[in-house]
Amino acid sequence: MTTIRAEEVRIPRYARDAVARHERVVVVNHDRPAFVIMHPDDTAADSPTARRGRPLREALGLLASAALPDPGFADDMEAVLADVGPAPDDPWARS
Helix, strand or coil: CCCCCHHHCCCCHHHHHHHHCCCCEEEEECCEEEEEECCHHHCHHHCCCCCCCCCHHHHHHHHHHCCCCCCCHHHHHHHHHHHHCCCCCCCCCCC
């Protein structure tokens, strides 16, 4: 994380007040979200170490109880791939 001093940035009072009320402030650049300003106390829930999703034991139990695909599923998928062609290396790249 990078830390800067408050006097090094210009944040309007209404934005500072919103952050003080634990509201996230989205800063846009060219009508697109560029970054979010949020209260430091609210970052703990969003940290990469915060637990998300189901416990592993529960997820594995759900997978174990799921129905198996029918025997022809793999053949169907191969037929679809043959019709569509190979997947691109980067599906998000613009062509």
